Amino acid sequence: MAQSHEPRIDLRSDTVTKPTEAMRRAMAEAEVGDDVQEGDPTVRALEARVAEMLGKAAAIFVPSGTMANLLAIKTQTSPGDEIVAHEQAHIFHWETGGYAAVAGCSIRLVPGDSGEFTPLTLRRAIRFEDQHCPPTRLVSIENTHNKGGGHVWPLDAIDDIGSTAKELDLRFHIDGARLWNAGVASGEPLSRIVQPANTVSVCFSKGLGAPVGSALVGDRTTIGLARRWRKLLGGSMRQAGVLAAAALHALDHHIDRLAEDHEHARMLAEVVRESPGMVLDPQAVQTNIVFARMLPDESLETQMRAADAFAQSLESRGTGVLSEGDGRVRAVFHLGVSRDQVMDACAAWRACAQDLAASLLDATR
Ligand SMILES: Cc1ncc(COP(=O)(O)O)c(C=O)c1O
Helix, strand or coil: CCCCCCCEEECCHHEEEEEEEHHHHHHCCCCCCCCCCCHHHHHHHHHHHHHHHHHHCEEEEEECHHHHHHHHHHHHCCCEEEEEEEEHHHHHHCCCHHCCCCCCCCEEECCHHCCCCCCCHHHCCCCCCCCCCCCCEEEEECCCCCCCEECCHHHHHHHHHHHHHHHHHCCCEEEECCHHHHHHHCCCCHHCCCCCCEEEECCCCCCCCCCCEEEEEECHHHHHHHHHHHHCCCCCCCHHHHHHHHHHHHHHHHCCCCCCCHHHHHHHHHHHHHCEEEEECCCCCCEEEEEEECCCCCCCCHHHHHHHHHHHHHHHHECCCCCCCEEEEEEEEECCHHHHHHHHHHHHHHHHHHHHHHHHHHCCC
């Protein structure tokens, strides 16, 4: 039998959640049809619900966040166009270069704290009208921002990017894989947060706990085009109502509880603050993601080694986290982690931090 490598307390990502009993029942009871022919009634219900929640005309259910983002890019650009995104954007780092491989676009990466950038930064990234330059066509932001530590973009910052995009005749996409967390943390309606955007992707398979699925929302023409491209890419699914039922169940039962995940993240953040040899990076924890930078005064190479060693040491104490490859360790909270497990993970973290401090002391003797 295959060995399971899942840690007892799994904080590596919020993608590791498993469907609850109630969700599995909803999946089993789903009404289904052929979604590529006349339509699957549960998928249609999910699409209508998400479009309404986000205040857009239409939505399309897709297998993954990667496909939702790719469809947003493919439907709003032409080959040879350029996209502007943050230098830590998921679409750039972790989506296999689909913007280039499928959409034929280049991407201009811009800096900014915690995954956020300003209208001025956007303006400076725009190519001027010249035969030597690819035309800038699309700006994409990520809310919450994964590598920015689950950072929530403030409303006025999103509005400012939106009005700048409009003025510069750019399309505006929001990668909202964790938009639900941004909504709970800010208290703002989702439709208000994404109001200036042309398209938004959302995921049901992260903190919401569904096993599969994401959606792209936008105007009818863009989503109609996305339906063709989803088919071309092999992402059209037949009796997908069993999956949509899980997503609908998550929308009904798993949004408000994200506040618990945020509280759990703040509990660990306190432990990180008190731990020798590390700092929170970024310093504010707003949602369900905690990043700790190891040995901030040392070289990046030493930080990276320390992060690997710290993650391994936590793993040996039953708590899984990710060493990000940039000197930081990431812990993500989700519905698969109980309050007791958070306490255990905090205790394990404290113990490993003491070990790290002791080994540093040894090294200086
Ligand atoms: C911000 C962000 N966008 C998009 C994705 C891609 O989602 P998927 O893994 O469903 O393709 C992820 C996945 O973790 C993510 O964190």
